[in-house]
Amino acid sequence: MGGKILRLGVLISGRGTNLQSIIDHCEQKKIPAEVVVVISDKKVAYGLERAKKHGIEALFIDPKAFPGKESFEKAMGDELEKRNVDLICLAGFMRILSPYFVNRFRGRIINIHPALLPSFPGLHGQGQAVNHGVKISGCTVHFVDEGVDSGPIIIQAAVPVFDDDDEDTLAARILKCEHKIYPMAIKLIAEGRIKVEGRKVIIKDAAKKEWAVFNPPLEID
Ligand code: GAR
Numbered sequence: 001m002g003g004k005i006l007r008l009g010v011l012i013s014g015r016g017t018n019l020q021s022i023i024d025h026c027e028q029k030k031i032p033a034e035v036v037v038v039i040s041d042k043k044v045a046y047g048l049e050r051a052k053k054h055g056i057e058a059l060f061i062d063p064k065a066f067p068g069k070e071s072f073e074k075a076m077g078d079e080l081e082k083r084n085v086d087l088i089c090l091a092g093f094m095r096i097l098s099p100y101f102v103n104r105f106r107g108r109i110i111n112i113h114p115a116l117l118p119s120f121p122g123l124h125g126q127g128q129a130v131n132h133g134v135k136i137s138g139c140t141v142h143f144v145d146e147g148v149d150s151g152p153i154i155i156q157a158a159v160p161v162f163d164d165d166d167e168d169t170l171a172a173r174i175l176k177c178e179h180k181i182y183p184m185a186i187k188l189i190a191e192g193r194i195k196v197e198g199r200k201v202i203i204k205d206a207a208k209k210e211w212a213v214f215n216p217p218l219e220i221d
Contacts (some may be wrong), residue, residue, distance in 0.1 A: 006033040009085035011076070011093040012040050016047020017175065018091035018112055018182050023054050025183035032190045036083045036142065039076055041095060057083075058086045063095075073101040080105075087189060089142065093184070094123075107196065109144040110189070114174045116140060116156055121149035126174055128166035136218070137161050139172060139178045142184035152201045154184050154185045154194065157216045180184040180216065188214070 008026075010019050019038060025031045038051035039059045051058035059079060066072040080088060092113040102109065115125030117140040120132070129137040138158040145151035157177040161170055188194050188203060195202045203214060 003164055004032070006186070006194045007084055008033050008035045008089055008186070009080040009083065009087070010035055010038045010047075010051075010089045010091050012047035012091050013040060013042050013094040014045050014047060014092050016045065016050050016091065018178055019047045020050050021179035021187065022089065022091065022183055023050065023056070025186075027054070031183055031187040033087075033186055035084060037079065039079060041072075047092070069098050070100050070199050073098060077101060077104050087186070089182070089186065089208050090210070096148055097144060102144060107143065110154065110185060111144050111149070111151075112143055112178050113140045113142065113149045114171060114178065115141060116158065117149055117153060124167065126171040129161060129163055130167055130170055135161055137174065139174050139181060141181055143201070152196050153190070154201045155181045155214050157181045158218045160218060177216065184214065 010020065010022060012019055023035055026033050026035055035056050037059065039046060039055045039061055040048050041061060041063050043060050043062070048058040048060065061072065061076055061079070063072045065073065086108065088109045089103055090109065113121065115123055115129055116138045120128040124159055126137070137156050138156055140156045141154045142149065143151040144155065157180065159173045173198045195204055206214070
């Protein structure tokens with residue numbers, strides 16, 4: 001990848017604010033990428049409306065219309081392939097992908113998670129952080145492997161957790177960071193600057209001083 005306009009397929013299940021941030025960054029030419037299709041596993045998902053408003057193809061694929069997970073994922077995969085998608089971005093897609101799908105698009109699926117992985121994977125990353133009493137949480141963009149939120153980490157951003165936070169207030173603080181780092185990770189991939197070595201993601205030619213650009217320092221709102 002690199003040197004061309006990366007074709008993105010975005011998978012969503014809901015409101016799609018991360019999708020919106022990706023679309024905006026693409027339209028403003030801040031990243032050399034374009035969203036070519038948005039797929040939702042939920043019929044009512046505001047993200048689908050967001051896509052349509054920007055003239056982007058928006059598909060609802062109903063998991064219940066298929067006999068099993070793999071056939072549902074095959075249908076999704078076929079739609080993505082039909083449109084020559086280079087990179088699949090999970091943006092609030094609330095399903096765990098099976099090894100079949102991960103294998104079919106190995107190294108070409110990324111996800112955003114609302115916690116500093118490997119802490120608090122799975123659902124309600126923000127609530128888990130509040131309940132655990134951590135003082136710092138954040139978000140992570142990572143490659144998707146067969147596990148749950150376990151693939152190689154591309155970028156992380158940290159936010160404070162205050163004593164009076166609940167799941168919602170922390171989620172709102174984290175979300176602001178998500179909207180910044182997801183497009184940043186896509187940009188690095190589109191520019192061909194990412195190399196995966198085992199568990200580690202190496203950003204090519206990154207001067208040490210760039211570290212804070214890719215992993216923005218603690219943001220206190
Ligand atoms: C985001 O906070 C995202 O990190 C989270 O769902 C929200 C989707 O918001 N994803 C997960 O928890 C995945 N396990 P959005 O639809 O407004 O982008």
